[in-house]
Amino acid sequence: MSGFGNAFSSSIGKKFIMGITGLFLILFLIVHCGINALIFFNDGGLTFNVGAHFMASNWLIRAGEIVLFIGLLAHIFQALRLTLQNRKARPISYTVTDGNANSKWYSRSMGLLGTLLLIFLVVHLKDFWVVSRFTGIPSTDAQGHEDLYAVMREKFQDPVRVGIYLLGIISLCYHLLHGFASAFQTLGWNHSKYNGIIKGAGIWYSIIISILFAAMPIAFHFGLIQ
């Protein structure tokens, strides 16, 4: 490895890790959102439970889950290191700053949004991941699959939980609004012919993913799907 020197420990190297893991998590969200959106078939969760069963039983997906956790931890760990370094780079802060004059608030608040996301993630993993992997899903559906759909329906009867999920999704939306295009810029993929596409795709991606995710607790809570 000596040939690579400080490839990942320099300032730009650390940013590469943020960008690569960020894009990886963006890809994961597409899969996550896609499988979850099967609930909108509104067939009592039969289709969704097939998807959930596949995700829980396929060995390739289970191995991918480990890579996902490594990617997530790398993203968090690297963000902490970078933030601490950035704090040290300005030991005395300004009395007056006018950040809104030159940048978007959410681009300057990625650390705060990320922390909110992490808190949400702890609640979220406890709600579903721990149940489906460890403590066990209590019932099965008509086709004999574990009824994760029923777990969702039951959890989202609680308005506080729905509120926490919506706050988490809003944080996610703004985190993605900056993060998507930012990852491309960090990895050097800035090109006059593609910049518009990347920026546009980032905005559409963030909004569509967030609306789909937000629709899930809302639909369950208000009984729009059974």
Added chain:
Amino acid sequence: MNLTLKVWRQKDNKAKGALVDYKIAGISPDMSFLEMFDVLNEDLINKGDEPVVFDHDCREGICGMCSMFINGRPHGPKDLVTTCQLHMRSFKDGDTIVVEPWRAAAFPVVKDLTVDRSAFDRVIAAGGFISVNTGNAQDANNLPIPKLNADAAFEAAACIGCGACVATCKNASAMLFVSAKISQLALLPQGQPERYRRVQSMVAQMDAEGFGNCTNTGACEAECPKGISLENIARMNRDYASAKFVSEETM
């Protein structure tokens, strides 16, 4: 115009500074921001006080010496101008104007509003040059350069090294400056032989100086008096990846 100034006064690098209030009267809207400071300093000298120390040189927006963080923005409220080219007509009679020095660990305050920007010089000295003499001007067609590259190199070379990018960045990152100095050479044929050594040594020096890390907020590009583009940072990142993962040369 009558104004209230809140100016950062700091005796030296070790001293603890503070904002000091000054009332100033009879300022013409046609004065530059620095001329307004000249008036303030003349008042202070006449009263037997210490004048405010600030950096300036050409006063025509091309040398990169003037700085000043004015009302929360480097070089004040106008886009694409340096402090010396900022005029008092950009403010209103009776305004309160807060003036602070650039704040970054890599830019220690020397006195009042003057900071030591020699960190930038050391980044340049680490590789922001080509190591051979280019000789006399060649025949125009000896070395064909695509217009697109020539223009992009020229735009990068417009960087005057004032440090507004570092000052405005929430992370005090110098990546806009360093990437401009890398790009102006990386885009031209003369810069190619040392292209991948250069990006590594300049980035290493930038890190050693204690600048922060870019988070792509775009504040630097918005505040740069010369309009240096973020695409330079992407080019630097790209060249850095090439240097580390594609080039067979190790450093």
